[in-house]
Amino acid sequence: MEIRKVAVLGAGLMGHGIAQVAAQVPGYQVVVRDVEQRFIDNGEAMIRDSLERFVKKGVLTERQAKETLGRTKFTLDLNEAVRDADLIIEAITEDENLKVSLLKEASQKAPHHSIFASNTSSISITLLGTATNRPDKVCGMHFFNPPQLMKLVEIVRGAKTSDETVEIIKSVASRMGKETVIVKKDSPGFIVNRILVPALNEAIFLIHEGVASPEDVDKAMKLGLNWPMGPFTLLDYVGLDTTLAIIDVFLKEFQDSKYRPCPLLKQMVRGGLYGRKSGRGFYDWSKGPPEI
Ligand code: CAA
Ligand code: NAD
Secondary structure, eight states: OOOOEEEEEOOSHHHHHHHHHHHTSTTOEEEEEOSSHHHHHHHHHHHHHHHHHHHHHTSSOHHHHHHHHHTEEEESOHHHHHTTOSEEEEOOOSOHHHHHHHHHHHHHHSOTTOEEEEOOSSSOHHHHHHHSSOGGGEEEEEEOSSTTTOOEEEEEEOTTOOHHHHHHHHHHHHHTTOEEEEEOSOOTTTTHHHHHHHHHHHHHHHHHTTSSOHHHHHHHHHHHHOOSSOHHHHHHHHOHHHHHHHHHHHHHHHOOGGGOOOHHHHHHHHTTOOBGGGTBSSSBOTTSSOOO
8 A cells, every 4th residue: 555645643842843744755745733822833843953953954845854754744633633644643642542432433433444653661462453444444653752753653552453553553563764673562661661661760769769969860771871862861862751651551450569650750840840851850941951
């Protein structure tokens, strides 16, 4: 099946980046849908900013950046986004109920042939597939933040995902310049987040217990393990709300107390300290990236 039109649902941290890497493929037309104009405006601004950086670095020519923007449309209307889409990539908030209800509605409006891919970090692909009227055409397509730079896409099979769906997503990821791994069994957090998210939660326990400061934990993991970003910079970058949602899925699905979210994480999310996207998390981002 040839993919010509890609709909991306959600224009947030991940949705804008996924839309951009899709629109950078010359044969794809992309439409991005969010629920409020301010989220669309923010997503579009992030795409423009990223394209500008690529032009400055010589990764893209000015013409390629302009053409990428020309292939990207934005809408608040779900019907307009999905009605003639060949591939629909869901990248909305990490919330099972929201995703189930959106996928149900979108699959009723989308053409019969279209494929659904979810960028969920942890939620069952089998469950999301069941919400649609075509579970064989649903799979996980898990990008990493920032999607414009990170090379990996995890392709996750749900219980009913067909081989053909996996092959199509593999080829789309490859056209986007990504490397793929196949997650054969639908399991919370797939590969990378199963390892990363408990590590990030453990880092928060270090602070909660007064063992070290966020700055020193970041310094330790950068210099001691060569992590490109320390865990607290990464937590702020990913979003504390998203991290808590993921660890909550682990706790619920594995029913193992080793996935208990750190109380400090819960408290910070309650306080709206989500990280970079809200201006403050473990660090203050209101005047740009923190100097660590
Ligand atoms: N678009 C285009 N260019 C960008 C960009 C973007 N969105 N973001 C950064 N850049 C460019 C910058 O222009 C800069 O270019 P030069 O090197 O030519 O100057 C370069 O990338 C580096 O940028 P920064 O100096 O701002 O930052 P950095 O050196 O720290 O690199 C990074 C950025 C690649 C993100 C790096 O810090 C990194 O790899 N961090 C870890 C990211 C990570 O672990 N992601 C996975 C998170 S987990 C996840 O995603 C899964 C989940 O479900 C939660
Ligand atoms: P975000 O909070 O930055 O953006 C979510 C966007 O979804 C918001 O703009 C919100 O308005 C929008 N949205 C909510 N309901 C919607 C609907 N019904 N239709 C369209 N848009 C809707 O979140 P994010 O970090 O971009 O995460 C999105 C998804 O990607 C989540 O499933 C998350 O787990 C996953 N993910 C996140 C990261 C990360 O590092 N943040 C990495 C990989 C995967």
